[in-house]
Amino acid sequence: ILNVEQSPQSLHVQEGDSTNFTCSFPSSNFYALHWYRWETAKSPEALFVMTLNGDEKKKGRISATLNTKEGYSYLYIKGSQPEDSATYLCASQFAGGTSYGKLTFGQGTILTVHP
Amino acid sequence: DAGVIQSPRHEVTEMGQEVTLRCKPISGHDYLFWYRQTMMRGLELLIYFNNNVPIDDSGMPEDRFSAKMPNASFSTLKIQPSEPRDSAVYFCASRPLRVNTEAFFGQGTRLTVV
Numbered sequence: 001i002l003n004v005e006q007s008p009q010s011l012h013v014q015e016g017d018s019t020n021f022t023c024s025f026p027s028s029n030f031y032a033l034h035w036y037r038w039e040t041a042k043s044p045e046a047l048f049v050m051t052l053n054g055d056e057k058k059k060g061r062i063s064a065t066l067n068t069k070e071g072y073s074y075l076y077i078k079g080s081q082p083e084d085s086a087t088y089l090c091a092s093q094f095a096g097g098t099s100y101g102k103l104t105f106g107q108g109t110i111l112t113v114h115p
Numbered sequence: 116d117a118g119v120i121q122s123p124r125h126e127v128t129e130m131g132q133e134v135t136l137r138c139k140p141i142s143g144h145d146y147l148f149w150y151r152q153t154m155m156r157g158l159e160l161l162i163y164f165n166n167n168v169p170i171d172d173s174g175m176p177e178d179r180f181s182a183k184m185p186n187a188s189f190s191t192l193k194i195q196p197s198e199p200r201d202s203a204v205y206f207c208a209s210r211p212l213r214v215n216t217e218a219f220f221g222q223g224t225r226l227t228v229v
Contacts, residue, residue, distance in 0.1 A: 032214055043206060044158075046217030089158065091218075101146050101165055103218055107157040 004092050006106035013080050014114050020076045021109040023090030027071035031093040034103060035064055035075055038087040047075075047088075080113040087111070121207050121221035128228055133195040136224045139188055140209030148218065149182055149192050150206040158206070164190065165212075197228045 005024045013019050025033065032051045036044040048057040053068040061078045077084055087110050091103040120139040128134050140147045148163040162172040167184045175182070179198070184190040194201055204225050210218040 034217060036217075043220035043222050044218075045220075049215050049217050051215060093214075102148065102160055102163050102171060104160065105150075105158040 004090060004104050004106040006088075006090055006109050008109060009107065010110040010112070012112045012114065015080060015082060017080050017113075018076065018078045019080055019111065020074050021088060021111075023073045023075070023106055025071050025073075025090075025092040026094070027068060029094045029096050030068050030071070031095045031100065033066055033068075033073050034091040034093070035073070036089040036091065038089055038108070040086075044089055077111070080111075082113045082115050085111055085113050119207055119209055119219050119221035121205075121224050123224060124222060125225045126227070128197055128226070130198055130228055131196045132228075133193065134197045134201075134226060134228075136192040136205050136207075136226070138190045138192070138207030138221060140190070140207070141219055142188065143211065144209035144219075145212040146210045146218075147184060147190050148206075148208040148210075149190070150208065152204040152206060152223070161192070161205075194226075197226075199228045202227050 007022050032049055034049050035047040037047050038044040048064045050066040055066045057064050063076045066073045075088055087108040089105050089108045091105045119141055122137045146165055149161040151159045151161055161174045162182045163170055164184045167187055180194055182192045204223045206220050206223045208218040208220045210216050
């Protein structure tokens, strides 16, 4: 079983705060790490896909880092805004067998940004 | 492209009835996934296809669930007979074969079995 774990489960911050959450995954047979943003009543939308150890990606106020050797990724949001409120999901791809193509999702971190 | 299209958006059915959920992936995508979202388990992979061939169906809960992909532009997820515990939102997603590519999700089908 290839478990992808996210923490914290939920997070409440004030507008303007910077925040971050963690995604942990088995480092063996790692292939790629995805981050998705999922707003209520919508479908998940991709933020980043990362494959290389040490990789860092940025989109506006949101950035992510990847450590494939120790099996974790951080997602950072700088200066949170109420519109950032959503569930943030990470998903891993693993190499080998039938695991190669599929995305295994964590349970998500629910972020609420209060005005 | 209009994105991944799922139908119906909402389905309410009685226990014991057959339910068929439909998905049209993005043209040219090689992978198609069926996920189920529940409060208890989050986003749970049921089955995925590569070039219309089922690759991993280990997430399909039981024999009441079946999925097909007769061609590159259409897939179905069927539940027969349906039970109240099948109530959930079912998402279809597709993505290309290349490594650094994200999955694109449909709007989901909210299934309620009463």
